[in-house]
Amino acid sequence: MSEKREVAPRTEERHSPALVPPIDVLEDETGITLFADLPGVPMDRLTVRVDGDGLLIEGEIAVETPEGTTLAYTEVQTPRLRRVFTLSRELDTTKSDAAFKDGVLKLRIPKAEHAQPRRIAVNVG
Amino acid sequence: MYESLLRFPTDLFAELDRMQREMQGFGGLSLPSSIRAVGRGAFPAINIGSTPTAIRIDAFAPGIDPAKLSISIDRGLLTIAGERASDVPEESEKLSVYAHERAVGPFKRVVSLPEDADPARVAATYRDGVVTIAVQRRESAQPRRIEVK
Numbered sequence: 001m002s003e004k005r006e007v008a009p010r011t012e013e014r015h016s017p018a019l020v021p022p023i024d025v026l027e028d029e030t031g032i033t034l035f036a037d038l039p040g041v042p043m044d045r046l047t048v049r050v051d052g053d054g055l056l057i058e059g060e061i062a063v064e065t066p067e068g069t070t071l072a073y074t075e076v077q078t079p080r081l082r083r084v085f086t087l088s089r090e091l092d093t094t095k096s097d098a099a100f101k102d103g104v105l106k107l108r109i110p111k112a113e114h115a116q117p118r119r120i121a122v123n124v125g
Numbered sequence: 126m127y128e129s130l131l132r133f134p135t136d137l138f139a140e141l142d143r144m145q146r147e148m149q150g151f152g153g154l155s156l157p158s159s160i161r162a163v164g165r166g167a168f169p170a171i172n173i174g175s176t177p178t179a180i181r182i183d184a185f186a187p188g189i190d191p192a193k194l195s196i197s198i199d200r201g202l203l204t205i206a207g208e209r210a211s212d213v214p215e216e217s218e219k220l221s222v223y224a225h226e227r228a229v230g231p232f233k234r235v236v237s238l239p240e241d242a243d244p245a246r247v248a249a250t251y252r253d254g255v256v257t258i259a260v261q262r263r264e265s266a267q268p269r270r271i272e273v274k
Contacts, residue, residue, distance in 0.1 A: 022226035024213050035212050037227050039169075039185035039254035063183055063255055068176050075170040076185055103187030103254020106212075 018082035021057070029117050031110035032091060038081050039103035046100055048107060050093040055085040057105065090115035168228035169205070169256070173236065177268055180242055180260045184234065187254030188212075194251070196258060198244040205256065206233040 024035040038046065041059030049056045061079040087093065092112040099106045169186035184205050186194075194207040211229040216222045238244075238260060246261035 022228070023224050024227050025223040026213060027221045027223065029219055035227060037187045037254075039187040040183075042253050062253075063172075063257070065174055065181065066176055066179075069174040069181060070176075071172065072175045073171070073173040075167075076172050076183075102189065102251075103185075104212075 016080060017078050018058070018080040019076070019078050021059075021081045021083055023083065029111075031108060034105075034107040034109075036083065036105040036107070037103060038100075038105055040076070041081065041103060043100055046105070048098050048105070050087070050096070053087050053089070055087055055093075056082070057084075057107075058082045167234065168209075168232050169234060171205075171234055171236065178262055180238060180262065182236055182258040182260070184256040184258070185254065186232075186256055189251070189254070189256075191251040191256075194256065196247075196249050196256070198238070198242075198247065198260075201238050201240070201242065203236045203238055203258065203260070204233065205236075205258070206231070208232070 021036045021038050023037075026033045036057055038057075038059040040061035040063045042062050045060040045062055047056065047058040049058075059081045061076065061081065087109070090111050091109045093109055096107060096109040098108075169184040171185070172183045174181040174183070182203065182205075186205075186207070186209075189207055189209060194205070196206075197204050208231045209229055212227070213222055213225050213229075214220060239262075241262045242260045243263045244260070247258060249256060249258045251257075
């Protein structure tokens with residue numbers, strides 16, 4: 001899995017400014033696990049999309065503010081988080097599994113069965 | 126509590142802000158900033174909002190056990206502290222770690238509150254990974270309309 005630089009955004013929406021969420025990526029024998037920090041994103045504003053060999057993670061921050069609030073100091077200045085990756089062929093996205101809790105996305109993409117490690121028996125001829 | 130009043134949530138200002146921080150880092154132009162300001166990428170990121178009746182602090186702290194979060198006010202300083210467990214196990218022969226960017230371990234952020242903040246009336250909630258702290262302002266300091274008789 002490698003990160004894709006947004007050189008040629010495909011859709012209009014990808015032109016909008018977005019923050020890059022921090023991630024952890026792990027790989028074991030059976031697949032890849034990705035964790036992404038998306039604080040302030042409710043479940044219904046989160047998009048995890050596989051498009052060919054591309055993976056898009058996008059979330060919109062929806063923190064309710066009472067009316068008449070003036071922002072005095074902001075470190076999170078863009079209400080959108082986005083990160084794009086390219087996946088490799090041995091990953092089976094049809095069997096991927098995602099969980100989202102307290103602003104943390106956990107995405108598991110298993111390797112296709114043919115790509116899983118196998119012990120090869122050596123016959124003594 | 127106000128690092129700069131000329132702060133708007135637009136990209137241009139965000140960029141200028143970043144440049145200002147970087148220049149300060151290299152001993153260049155030293156524009157005044159809060160003594161408690163920390164570098165970009167601090168965990169958790171904080172937004173502060175203000176209404177006539179309250180001060181609202183949003184701390185972007187995903188994946189935290191709210192029971193392990195400590196929020197305190199002492200002499201006008203609000204402290205948010207806690208610890209974040211790692212989701213990344215030790216790297217081994219069978220496990221490769223390609224990215225480890227998410228914050229791990231103890232964290233602490235301090236915000237100075239304005240003088241009219243009432244430390245007795247504070248409420249905190251945790252939702253979608255955001256800690257929201259509302260500190261009410263003292264009533265005597267709130268804007269009041271004075272009747273002319």
